[in-house]
Each structure stands twice: as C-alpha cells, then as structure tokens.
Amino acid sequence: MNIALHQELSQLLGDRFTTSEHERNQHGKDESSLRPMPPDAVCFVLSTEEVSAIVKLCQKYRTPVIPFGAGSSLEGHIFAPQGGVSVDLSRMNKVLRVSAEDLDCTVQAGVTRQQLDKHLRPMGLFFPVDPGADATFGGMASTRASGTNAVHYGTMSENILMLTVVLPDGQVITTGTRARKSSAGYDLTHLFIGAEGTLGIITEVTLRIQGVPEAISAAVVGFGSFESAVQAVTQVRQIGVPIARIEFLDEVMVKAVNQFSGLTLTEQPTLFLEFHGSNASVKDNVEQVGEIMREFGGSDFKWAVNQAERTTLWTARHNAYYASLAYRPGCRALTTDVCVPISRLAECIADTKRDLAESFLTAPMVGHVGDGNFHLLLLVDPNSPQDHAEAERLNERLVERALSVGGTITGEHGVGMGKQKYMKAQHGAGALAVMRAIKQTIDPENLMNPGKMLPPL
Numbered sequence: 001m002n003i004a005l006h007q008e009l010s011q012l013l014g015d016r017f018t019t020s021e022h023e024r025n026q027h028g029k030d031e032s033s034l035r036p037m038p039p040d041a042v043c044f045v046l047s048t049e050e051v052s053a054i055v056k057l058c059q060k061y062r063t064p065v066i067p068f069g070a071g072s073s074l075e076g077h078i079f080a081p082q083g084g085v086s087v088d089l090s091r092m093n094k095v096l097r098v099s100a101e102d103l104d105c106t107v108q109a110g111v112t113r114q115q116l117d118k119h120l121r122p123m124g125l126f127f128p129v130d131p132g133a134d135a136t137f138g139g140m141a142s143t144r145a146s147g148t149n150a151v152h153y154g155t156m157s158e159n160i161l162m163l164t165v166v167l168p169d170g171q172v173i174t175t176g177t178r179a180r181k182s183s184a185g186y187d188l189t190h191l192f193i194g195a196e197g198t199l200g201i202i203t204e205v206t207l208r209i210q211g212v213p214e215a216i217s218a219a220v221v222g223f224g225s226f227e228s229a230v231q232a233v234t235q236v237r238q239i240g241v242p243i244a245r246i247e248f249l250d251e252v253m254v255k256a257v258n259q260f261s262g263l264t265l266t267e268q269p270t271l272f273l274e275f276h277g278s279n280a281s282v283k284d285n286v287e288q289v290g291e292i293m294r295e296f297g298g299s300d301f302k303w304a305v306n307q308a309e310r311t312t313l314w315t316a317r318h319n320a321y322y323a324s325l326a327y328r329p330g331c332r333a334l335t336t337d338v339c340v341p342i343s344r345l346a347e348c349i350a351d352t353k354r355d356l357a358e359s360f361l362t363a364p365m366v367g368h369v370g371d372g373n374f375h376l377l378l379l380v381d382p383n384s385p386q387d388h389a390e391a392e393r394l395n396e397r398l399v400e401r402a403l404s405v406g407g408t409i410t411g412e413h414g415v416g417m418g419k420q421k422y423m424k425a426q427h428g429a430g431a432l433a434v435m436r437a438i439k440q441t442i443d444p445e446n447l448m449n450p451g452k453m454l455p456p457l
Contacts, residue, residue, distance in 0.1 A: 075416025
C-alpha cells in the first residue's frame with residue numbers, strides 16, 4: 001500500500017484505520033466458496049463525509065476502493081483482487097428518519113434488516129424485503145436483493161425511493177426524491193441499485209415501508225413429488241391469488257432444515273406459505289390456495305397460528321443456507337441463483353434434479369418459487385478440486401438451461417466475481433458495451449470495486 005496514503009488515512013481516521021492481518025482477512029472473504037482476497041487496509045467510517053474524504057484520497061493515489069457491509073454476499077462482491085482499501089460501513093447504523101404518514105424512512109447504509117425491523121415494529125410498520133442474511137441496506141441495494149416476500153412486495157429495486165452516493169471522485173449526490181413517482185431526468189436511483197459498488201458507494205437509502213397486516217397466516221404443506229409442488233405454485237400464480245410468500249424446499253433441504261432447526265417436517269418436497277391482509281381476505285385466500293394444493297396432491301397442512309410459530313418456521317427457512325453447510329460438515333457452498341419464467345419453472349427444476357441424481361455431489365434445493373427463483377447449494381470440500389469442478393459443471397448446465405428458457409443467471413445474489421463469466425451469454429456484446437461505457441464515464445480510473453460484475457475484455 002502507498003505509504004503516503006497510509007499516513008493520510010491514519011491521520012483522518014485514527015484507530016478506525018487498520019492494516020491488521022485479522023481485519024484484512026475478515027474483509028476479504030464472504031459466504032461463497034471462492035478463494036478469499038483480502039484488501040491492503042480497512043477503514044471503519046461513521047459518515048458520508050468520511051467516505052467522501054477516503055474516496056478522494058484513494059483517487060489521489062490511484063488505489064481501489066471496496067465497499068463492505070455485513071460480509072454476507074455470495075459471489076465475492078467484497079473481495080480485493082487488486083488490493084486496495086475496504087470501506088466498512090457497518091458503523092453507519094443509524095435510522096435517520098421514519099415517516100409513518102408517508103410510509104417511508106431513511107437509513108444509513110450500515111443499518112441491517114433486523115435492526116430496522118426492531119425499530120419499526122412498535123410503530124406497526126415493517127420493511128418487507130428479507131434476504132436470509134441480516135444484511136446491511138447498502139449491500140442489499142448494491143446487489144438488488146430480494147427474498148421470501150418478493151413475490152408480493154417486490155425486490156429492493158421496487159422498494160427504494162432514493163439514495164445518497166459517493167462517486168469515484170468523492171462527490172456526493174442524491175439520486176431522487178421521496179415522491180412516489182417522477183419523470184425528471186435519467187433514473188439514477190436504479191442505475192446504482194444493483195451496481196455492486198462499481199459506480200460509487202451508497203451511504204444512505206430512503207425506503208418504502210409497509211403497515212403490519214391485520215392478519216397473517218402461515219402454513220407448511222408437503223407433496224409426493226416436486227413436480228406437483230411446482231405445478232401447484234404455478235396454478236396459484238396464474239389465477240392471481242394474493243400470497244405473501246411461496247417457498248419451496250426439496251426433500252434434501254427439508255432433512256437438513258429438520259436437523260439444523262429441530263423441526264419434524266416430513267422429508268418430502270415442501271412448500272412454506274404465508275398470507276397477508278385483512279381477516280376476511282386472508283380467510284378467502286387460504287381457502288382458494290388450499291383447494292389448489294389439494295388438487296395437486298398437497299397434504300398434511302401444518303398451520304403456524306401464532307407469531308412464535310411463524311417466527312420458528314421462517315427462521316428455519318432463512319437458516320437454510322447454514323442448515324445446508326451443517327448437513328455436510330466442513331464444506332463450503334457454491335450457491336446457484338437462477339430465475340426463470342414461472343411457466344418454465346417445473347421443467348427447469350425437473351431437469352436440474354436429473355442432473356443431481358447423476359452427480360456425486362450433495363446439493364439441497366430451495367427457492368422463492370412464487371417468482372421463479374430457486375437455488376442449489378452445491379456442497380463442496382474446499383480442498384477437493386474434483387468437487388469444485390463438478391460444482392462448476394452443474395452450475396454451468398443450470399445457467400445455460402435458465403438462459404435457454406428466457407431466465408437470468410442471478411435473481412437476487414448479484415454477479416460479483418462468481419458469475420462474471422456468464423454476463424455475455426445473458427446480455428450479449430452490445431449491452432455489455434453499454435455497461436462498460438457507463439462504468440468508464442463514471443469511474444474512468446476503474447477504482448470502484450474493480451474486478452466485479454463486468455467480465456474483462
């Protein structure tokens with residue numbers, strides 16, 4: 001690391017600047033199976049102004065800048081392949097404003113999903129986007145995250161009103177207003193959502209929030225086959241029954257979740273369902289969906305009738321990643337993330353299950369199947385080249401299959417380093433050239449989270 005930059009950052013931040021091996025290693029790894037790549041130094045920031053000052057110094061010394069939130073990403077977003085400075089925003093964790101009347105709030109980028117939920121619940125409010133990890137809002141915005149509620153409430157893309165962003169030259173901009181719609185100029189908010197820190201560092205996020213529904217009802221239902229489960233989901237979506245969550249677990253994932261979370265579900269393809277609304281609407285929706293589930297062979301409805309039971313159920317679902325790791329101790333997970341049109345979902349899952357049946361790897365499956373998004377957790381021995389090669393082979397087949405039916409290589413995890421090689425197959429050379437032109441215009445020195453998202457030329 002440049003000595004002069006080291007001195008200036010140390011003077012700016014004091015003991016919140018560090019080059020310790022422990023901190024560097026912590027900031028150069030995530031939940032992926034990729035080889036860690038630590039930065040040269042770590043800066044713990046407290047304000048947008050500090051982020052701006054750091055970025056200006058890094059620009060001065062031509063040093064890469066990598067934003068860091070909770071470290072829960074799955075595609076190497078926070079790695080430092082070219083070295084540089086990791087800007088840790090986790091201490092920027094203030095809820096700055098809540099407007100119950102307007103159903104919006106503004107948070108610093110280091111606020112986590114669970115932290116905001118605890119802040120909002122006493123007001124009868126909640127934020128609906130819920131990726132399994134307790135991620136920060138800066139990270140959730142940067143990867144265009146979603147989760148179990150996306151089928152009803154949408155992804156981060158639909159739930160952000162505006163951002164505060166530090167650009168590669170240190171300039172600070174806001175990308176919109178609190179108005180619910182606008183026709184004024186380019187949509188900068190959605191340019192930075194999903195940009196994975198390659199165009200700037202998000203420091204504040206203004207969010208849409210929701211009132212807690214009058215009635216919430218959740219259930220678990222098992223099926224004799226995954227085809228029946230997915231067909232039932234497709235039917236529910238096609239007739240337009242409002243449903244807040246439709247989650248799919250295959251029989252392997254159910255076994256892993258039972259072992260990890262102490263549940264006693266029958267080890268078969270299973271749907272987790274949840275309904276939000278008025279007492280009357282929830283009752284009607286439950287009846288309609290129940291009829292569809294039974295039509296496709298769904299049985300043994302287990303209702304979570306109170307909040308404690310629902311919390312247990314959805315905590316187990318959110319912990320599916322860690323349940324999978326525990327299912328094969330010592331492993332790491334290569335996590336797939338395709339999303340396909342709902343009409344092609346059953347076909348895509350069936351073909352994927354056939355691939356798994358012929359493979360020696362274990363790979364629990366879980367999915368937000370209400371919007372066509374599902375994941376394999378390909379469990380690999382980190383020291384086995386054979387495991388890694390097989391996981392890559394299975395992942396490549398799945399990506400090709402998803403693209404062939406009009407799907408995407410990533411529904412919610414983002415591209416990072418792990419899915420770069422598939423970007424051209426999805427977007428084509430022309431669209432990639434436009435993305436590179438945007439990157440070149442905003443970050444001509446390629447200092448903002450370099451080596452991510454856009455494949456090298």
